[in-house]
Amino acid sequence: MAISTKLEMRQSQSLIMTPQLMQAIKLLQMSNLDLVAYVEAELERNPLLEKTEGEDGDAGSAPDRGGEEADATASAGDEPVSSDWLQSDLETGSEAIAARMDTDLGNVFPDEPGVPASPDPALLKAGDSYKNVSSGSASDDYNLEAFVAEEMSLCAWLEEQMHLALSDAVDKLIGSHLINSLDENGYLYVDLEEAAEQLGVDIGRVEQVLGVLQTFEPAGVFARNLAECLKLQLIDKNRFDPAMEALIDNIELLARRDLATLRKTCGVDDEDLMEMIAEIRALDPKPGSVFGSSLVQPMVPDVFVRPANDGGWAVELNSDTLPRVLVNQTYFARVIKTARNDTEKEYLTESLQTANWLAKSLDQRARTILKVSTEIVRQQDGFLTHGIAHLRPLNLKTIAEAISMHESTVSRVTSNKYMATPRGIYELKYFFSSSISATAGGGDAHSAESVRHRIRQMIEAEDPKAILSDDTIVKILKDDGIDIARRTVAKYREAMKIGSSVQRRREKNSRI
Template sequence: MALGPRLDLRQSQSLVMTPQLQQAIKLLALSNLEIEAFVGESLDGNPLLDTGVAEAPAPVESIESMPDEARRTALETSGVDQLIGEGRGGDDRPLDIDARALDTERDTGDGAAESAFSGGDALWGAGGGSLSGEDGPGIDERPGADETLTEHLTAQVGAVALDMRMAAIMHYLIGQLDEAGYLPARVSELAADLALDEREVEAALTLVQTLDPTGVGARSLGECIALQAREADRYDPAMARLIDNLDLLARGEIPRLKRMCGVDDEDFADMLAELRGYDPKPGLRFGGEPSLPVTPDVLVTPAPAVEAEGAPSPEPSSGWTVAINPATLPRLIVNRGYYVELRGTCGDKASRAWLSEKLADANWLIKALDQRQRTILKVASELVKQQQGFFQRGVAHLKPLTLRAVAEAIGMHESTVSRVTSNKYLQCPRGTFELKYFFTSGVGASADGEGGASAEAVKAAIRQLIDAEDPKAILSDDTLVDLLKDKGFQLARRTVAKYREAIGLGSSVQRRRQKAIAGK
């Protein structure tokens, strides 16, 4: 073959996405706050976009009498029904694509609950944040604290500091406290950082420990409890020995503690009651960044009884009405009057091209937001249909569900469903839940996700059994396996232990110690 330049013609296939389509796909995954920010930026950058409800056109500006471009604008900004009436229903194309080449988000598994306290778990409970109520992780719509711990302590420094030097050291120590109010660093290390004498830093720490709330600035759980006991004038020798041996209390060695403290059963019970009244993490009364209340995207309510024939049925027609929350609907219109005014002043080609570009961007954004709401409603309706047992009878009847099952049911790609359910919330009579909550793994399910029981349903059953157990007959994991089998759950012992730990419940030994202490 001769060497030399030549031209070759090749044919290939590739997935090409326009910038607008890429942006439309990104809009699906945005939360309410992100959508609000995006709409605000679009309003600032496009003079043809406006908020509010579209006004009826004046008689002189009727659709029939408009110029061709203005008439096309009016049709594209009107409802879908009007597009269909004009024979242009095909323009309302969905934004879903077969995105097999795109990344597909996967739902993660269940995370283990974090322990609520750093020490003395047998005294205050071994579990961390537990699921409230039968339905599990409902989302509380409550605002965060108005004042942080640092702000609260800093405001008190001036009342106790002896001079400006001591106040500066106290401010530094307050900045080193963790969110629970503890000082994790050693005083010697802090003194070396400040190039000060260790006794001076220790004196400043003593002043910090006098601030409200009592217990801040402690270096251990025992010191935190001791500070509160001194404040309550209950730090006698017996209480001091009890606080110094919290590890024995956690292990349930009650007889040994009573001998060490030199008290009888009645006095020891009073000491335990006093101990339970102290706060092991006083700093948690104050928040860091205030948390915003959750605004649900979808509202699910029981459908009213349909009496008259021909009345519109709820969507889906399964006893529940699924609707988009009106508070999350961006109300955007194209200001046609301003467009006509600008079009009359555009004399050069560049100005007309700029105006046409802004008009196309405005039309696309309105259509993309409308399609986003339709897609969310479609996915949420299918979730309600698939999880009828949860909405009617609670979390114990939550079924295993995968993204693929929902995607196949509504005729969309799995990645689209994943984006739609990210950062979206559903409000129903049982509480407010993230849409991802309804996609749960199955225990003993087949490879396609059908059959078996939901992991959330298993957790609810385990919690119900443990809450009802007799303090004198604590249920072991093997016993839980047998009891769950009677309820229809075929589980291995290690699976039961994993779910028990995930919801913050201790082992049978830990629960026996806790209830023994509570009985005392």
């Protein structure tokens, strides 16, 4: 058969990810914080999007862009909008509109306060706090956070001490390098030889500077490991004697609760050893964590679950986490008439399409979250009613089949979403747990999470004189109809950071 070039016409079907579909998928897996940031960016980029505030916002009564300026245009006989203004709006967005209006922005957008004027000293009385008196009345937007002192970071605190302790410029350079190499807990995980080679100085000088830095507050910073961190704190308290030094050198024996060997190594009796252990427990293993701690964002639930009057559960979305956007059709109808070329018309048409898709995607996202959450509540009714011991084994396929959706959609919905229940706030993924089969005649399968909870309860309630081994736990669980292997019990115990039976026996005997 001869090789030749020819044209063929074929018909085929394929699934194409359109930009709108990609946007809907992206919004579906976002957390509420990421979603708010994304919507804010779209509001700045798209001139046809409007943000509505409050629960009484009506989609059919979107505020007209321009406020008083729009009313003035309507009263003047619906004169066309200036093309120069349109071109400026297309290029620079709402900032160009604000720049061209010779009025205070508080008059144009009623929801946003204008620029406050300087207060009249005659209106301020002695002892009164500062208030916005630009309009003759006190404002509720008084921001106390503006007067909060800046939080001191660990690096800034150590640099202040370094400038007092070190005078040589080279030593300060070495000290700054070591300070910037600390982790958030105050530990120094840097090879000193590499640091000396990088700075072009002798290793002895780096060690000398490090010795000075290790005397700084908080005690224990610049340690290379836990033992050195505890040692530095004991030296600062003048409690680093030979017995304590032996204890620090054998800190792994303390972790294993091998008190008999530790007592012989330190050469002390039981009473002295208990006092030494108490001093070790009073130390801070992470001395740098008290400085510059990152701001902890509150966990805002996406779904609320409350008991209903009929004995069931009422599931509703948290409206505070749902951004509300409106498509300003009035503004689009006005400016599309003044478009001077196809480029402007294409931009406006694309902005309208993007705005419509965003509003539709947000609505679909809310409906999907509510649908998935309602089915999860229906499946986990026993957990909500009786507690974690009644958590059922559940997977994505079960939820997807119940609500006629794909598993990938359910997976995206349950990512970074939280549900507030009478038993606490849980991530939606928490309710999905693998199953552990029951023994013959033991009934339904058991959730792995409920089994872990059962193991923890058994260990916490065990008698110090009768510590439960993994084999004993397996026997008890099998008697209760849970078919589980010993290695699975050990894996669950280690995941919950619970020591072995030998370690627990040593620890509980030391507390008697």
